[in-house]
Amino acid sequence: MNETKQPRVGIVMGSDSDLAVMEQAGVVLDELGVGHVVTIASAHRAPDLLRAWIRKAETQGLRVIIAGAGGAAHLAGVVASETLLPVIGVPLDSSALHGLDALLATVQMPAGVPVATMAIGKAGAKNAGVLAARILALHDDRLAKRLIEYRTKMAQDVEKKAKDLEKRGGAKRTPGFRPASDPAS
Numbered sequence: 398m399n400e401t402k403q404p405r406v407g408i409v410m411g412s413d414s415d416l417a418v419m420e421q422a423g424v425v426l427d428e429l430g431v432g433h434v435v436t437i438a439s440a441h442r443a444p445d446l447l448r449a450w451i452r453k454a455e456t457q458g459l460r461v462i463i464a465g466a467g468g469a470a471h472l473a474g475v476v477a478s479e480t481l482l483p484v485i486g487v488p489l490d491s492s493a494l495h496g497l498d499a500l501l502a503t504v505q506m507p508a509g510v511p512v513a514t515m516a517i518g519k520a521g522a523k524n525a526g527v528l529a530a531r532i533l534a535l536h537d538d539r540l541a542k543r544l545i546e547y548r549t550k551m552a553q554d555v556e557k558k559a560k561d562l563e564k565r566g567g568a569k570r571t572p573g574f575r576p577a578s579d580p581a582s
């Protein structure tokens with residue numbers, strides 16, 4: 398989907414070293430035809446820059462913020478404290494603790510300042526894109542239809558993988574496992 402759209406989602410990450418994972422959120426939003434902007438703004442290293450970006454995000458009409466960071470990841474929480482826009486946090490695996498530190502820092506918010514926290518890493522970044530689209534779809538019927546198509550395609554992909562595996566006879570080599578189409582099971 399290559400339509401140029403009014404950006405509705407802001408993706409912010411703590412460092413350019415997060416980009417390879419966080420770009421997954423943008424890929425999903427592109428697939429779903431949701432306009433977005435992307436930036437880098439660390440809560441620890443550049444708090445003034447982060448605050449300025451949040452103000453700009455609000456005035457340019459963004460509706461949802463996705464914030465991804467690793468280590469002592471306070472980015473999503475700080476964004477949530479500065480805006481009333483819904484914030485989706487993505488903990489990233491970029492330290493010796495493999496993202497567990499970022500997960501806890503992102504998810505364990507004090508009452509009153511919510512961050513919708515995704516899984517660590519790529520799956521989390523992808524799901525952040527899908528969740529942002531689901532929030533926007535509450536007021537956008539055409540986007541809701543595209544989300545239904547996205548879900549249908551996922552199911553078709555799984556079905557195709559199952560059929561391919563069964564065709565190759567791969568399932569029969571796994572002890573105790575029978576494909577669903579095997580009448581003897």
Ligand code: AIR
Pocket residue numbers: 410411412413414415439440441442465466467468469470471489491
């Ligand atoms: N980070 C940057 N400022 C605050 C935090 N928590 C995170 C980035 C990145 C990690 O620190 O989100 O995951 C390492 O950043 P860098 O720039 O050293 O590669």
